[in-house]
Amino acid sequence: MDRRNFSVESLASNESFIDWVHQSDPEAVKYWDLYLASHPDIRENAQKARALVLNLKAAQGQDNASEQVDALWNKLQQRVEAPHKPTKPAPRTLHPLAILTTCMLVCVLSTFGVLFLRQHNDQPVPNYHNEHLADYSEQINYSEVPMQISLEDGTVVMLEGHSRLKYKYTFSKDSARHVYLLGKAHFDVAKNPHKPFIVHSNEIVARVLGTSFRVDSPEDGDAIVVAVKTGQVSVFAIAGNTPANHRQGGIVLSPNQQVAYKRKDRSFEKTLIESPALLPTTAIKPNDFHFDNTPIAKVFKTIESAYGLEIIFNDEVMKNCYLTAPLGAESLQDKLKIICETIGASYETIDAKIIITSPGCQ
Amino acid sequence: MPQPNTPLNDNIWRLFKAGDTAAFEALYRFYAAALLNYGNKISSDRTLVEDSIQDLFFELWKSRERTTEPNSVRLYLFKALRYKIYRNIKANDFTNAVDIDTERFEDLAFPSHEANLIGFEIESLQMENLRALIRDLPARQQEAINLRYYHGFSNEEVAAIMGVNYQSACNFLFAAIRKLKLNLKISVSSFAIFLKFFLF
Numbered sequence: 001m002d003r004r005n006f007s008v009e010s011l012a013s014n015e016s017f018i019d020w021v022h023q024s025d026p027e028a029v030k031y032w033d034l035y036l037a038s039h040p041d042i043r044e045n046a047q048k049a050r051a052l053v054l055n056l057k058a059a060q061g062q063d064n065a066s067e068q069v070d071a072l073w074n075k076l077q078q079r080v081e082a083p084h085k086p087t088k089p090a091p092r093t094l095h096p097l098a099i100l101t102t103c104m105l106v107c108v109l110s111t112f113g114v115l116f117l118r119q120h121n122d123q124p125v126p127n128y129h130n131e132h133l134a135d136y137s138e139q140i141n142y143s144e145v146p147m148q149i150s151l152e153d154g155t156v157v158m159l160e161g162h163s164r165l166k167y168k169y170t171f172s173k174d175s176a177r178h179v180y181l182l183g184k185a186h187f188d189v190a191k192n193p194h195k196p197f198i199v200h201s202n203e204i205v206a207r208v209l210g211t212s213f214r215v216d217s218p219e220d221g222d223a224i225v226v227a228v229k230t231g232q233v234s235v236f237a238i239a240g241n242t243p244a245n246h247r248q249g250g251i252v253l254s255p256n257q258q259v260a261y262k263r264k265d266r267s268f269e270k271t272l273i274e275s276p277a278l279l280p281t282t283a284i285k286p287n288d289f290h291f292d293n294t295p296i297a298k299v300f301k302t303i304e305s306a307y308g309l310e311i312i313f314n315d316e317v318m319k320n321c322y323l324t325a326p327l328g329a330e331s332l333q334d335k336l337k338i339i340c341e342t343i344g345a346s347y348e349t350i351d352a353k354i355i356i357t358s359p360g361c362q
Numbered sequence: 363m364p365q366p367n368t369p370l371n372d373n374i375w376r377l378f379k380a381g382d383t384a385a386f387e388a389l390y391r392f393y394a395a396a397l398l399n400y401g402n403k404i405s406s407d408r409t410l411v412e413d414s415i416q417d418l419f420f421e422l423w424k425s426r427e428r429t430t431e432p433n434s435v436r437l438y439l440f441k442a443l444r445y446k447i448y449r450n451i452k453a454n455d456f457t458n459a460v461d462i463d464t465e466r467f468e469d470l471a472f473p474s475h476e477a478n479l480i481g482f483e484i485e486s487l488q489m490e491n492l493r494a495l496i497r498d499l500p501a502r503q504q505e506a507i508n509l510r511y512y513h514g515f516s517n518e519e520v521a522a523i524m525g526v527n528y529q530s531a532c533n534f535l536f537a538a539i540r541k542l543k544l545n546l547k548i549s550v551s552s553f554a555i556f557l558k559f560f561l562f
Contacts, residue, residue, distance in 0.1 A: 009540045013532070015517055022514065052543065053511060059492045060399070060512040069394040072412055073387065079420050080383065135373060137384060 006042040011049035012056075021053040136180075140164040146186075153177060154190030155197065171195060186214045189231075204261050208233045213253075227258035227273045230280055235259050237266060255279055255308045257352045270352045272309065276332045279308045289327035289335065296321035299339065300356070307332055313356035318345075321361035375431045386426075390419050393439050396513060400440060403508040404501070405447050414446040437515070440523045495545055503538035510535055 011017045019028035036046055141147040144161040151157065152170045155177070159165050163183025171177045174195070181201040189197045189211050199206045201217040204224050211231020217224040226235050236250040251259050251268045256276035260269045278284070284306040291299055296318050300311040321343045327335050336347050336354065345358035377385035394415065401411035418439065422429065432438035496504055502524065509520045521531035 009536065009543050012543070013536045013539045018510070024514065048543075052539070055489070055492055056496075056507060056511040056542075059489055059496060060403070060508055065395045065398050068398060068412070069391065072394065072398075072416060073390060076390065076416050076419055077383075077387075079416075080386065080423050136388065138387075 006045055008045050008048045008052065011042075011046055012052045017046075017049065018053055021050050022057075135168050136166045137169065138164060138166045141183075151177075151179075151190075153192060153195070156188045158186040160184040160186075181215055181217060182219055184214070184216045184218075186212075188212045203238050203263070203266075205236045205238060206233050207236070222263055224261040224263070225258055226253065226261075228253045228255050229277070230255050235261070235268070237261065237268070257309075272332075272349055272352050272354075276307050276309065278306050282306050282308075286328045291323045291325050291327060293322050293324050295319075296323055296339075296343065296361075299323045303332070303335065310353045311356060312353055313358065317360040318343075318356075318358050319360075321345075321358065375435070379426050379429075381426070386419075386423055389435075393436065396436075397439060397443050400508060400513065401443055401447060404444065404505050405451065407451075410450055411447065414443060414450050418443055418446055434519075437519055437522060440509070440513075440515075441525075444523060444525075492542075495542055499538050499541060503534045503541075506531060506534035507538050 016025070016028040017032060019025035020032035023029055032046075036043055139147070139149055139159060141159045141161055141163050146158045146160045149157040149159055149165060149167070151167055152172075157165060157167075157179075160183060163181070163185060165182075165185060166180035168174070168178075177192075177195050177197045179197075179199055181199055187197070187199065187208075189208055197208050199215055201215055202219065202224055204217070204226070206213070206215060206226050208231060211233055212229040213231070213233050214227045214229070215225070216227075226233060232255075233253045234250045235253060251270055253259055253270070256273050256279075258271055258273045260271070261267075262269060282305060284302060288302060288306075296313075297315060300313060303309075304311050323339060323342060325338055325342055327338065330338070339345075340347050340356070343358065343361055345356055347354055347356050349355070374385050374388055378389055397415050397418075398411065401415060402408065405411050496507060499507070505524060506520055509515045509523060510517065515523065517531050517535065518528055520535070521528045524531060524534075526534075
């Protein structure tokens, strides 16, 4: 490009400049980065041109077209579908115990942080249908009963009624295992530290290495819920979905925790799952809850490690509290209730943590 | 978001040719949103655009066995949709979309927009103004802008879709940009953000 041609309009309509702005061509990126670094005199024009290119793109973005796309597909399908429908495997039901036993005893921390949050907010929420469709097949459970889907990597998905899952027959060529879910499903993910398992579902993304968890993600409704049984799961909102200056970080969930993504204010709320279970990894047995004049700090410690949760209490105030109670197989809630009644304290659950309030013991 | 240059997997096309409706749905869903966006830019009649897209895919399905995979499915679909929309416009006896002479409007003042239209953090109201400015452009310039800046086609592909030669496509784009720029004021504050951008 001729030197006198570095006007805003020539830059903004220059092919390689546009590629630089969109960062779509490494050559162009290298070229313009270097060029602008060594030619400060054209930076102002380059800035204006870059802003123009970006805003031209943003100005033409459409409202979420997914409804229109769906409606159009329904019409199209009626015209197309006549001879034969693809056969769907009969849904099988699993005994609840079988689900429990297949849960992987894995506890691998997935520390994939904000990398997942894209840098810009100027993109609409991607419809999962539009993502990486090549090689994907979709299973739709039209029935009321859960349908079991075994993936090639050993992961087992219980897809609940009126839900749909997109997945690949093989992930062997991929660096990660991406699946797309609408509705509800329980995942028992086969452990593979080299290939994270990533569930895309409406506005959220859940990422794990190997674990057992559940996603409840209705297309409409107030919230999306991810609940963890074993292992650790990180959950993110998709960029473009969070208001500017209010970017939400990811949330890391441990066993017995769940997070609700509230659509209204696009916020995450972490809580305990309804009935927390003993960690499969814990060495604590039911008769370890048989407390006999045990210092309260030790009682709480036992519960913490049994259920993998955090109990917050004032050590100083409660240093004279001892507990004598033959606890065992009660639910977590019942245990806490009994403990608090015995020592005259109360408890509440905030942010997936248990907070004990006590005036102390004599 | 459009996915420029994402190659469609060979497998999908093969499955589609073999009559796999799931593969057909995947093809449709991969391109539908982008085609709707483009269609609505070249015609204001939403029903006509929807019908054209439906016809396009239905015909693709019917003729799948004798259709060979185009080099770029995306380019092919955009071109075909454009053809279909214009043919449907004619069939519906709509006034033919006549391009307004580019130069005639050159000296006419556009509605004055004092807003900083090309600042970085553009407000929605200002974005609306930019959209209004784009809508004031001659139809073919609007179309070229949409294909180039939103869908990310190259100038050459823009020319191929619009059925004009390469130079004309470049001219549409340049004329449009020049006209838009004349009507824009630059935000001073955005310069600071720009400098930050360079520090990375």
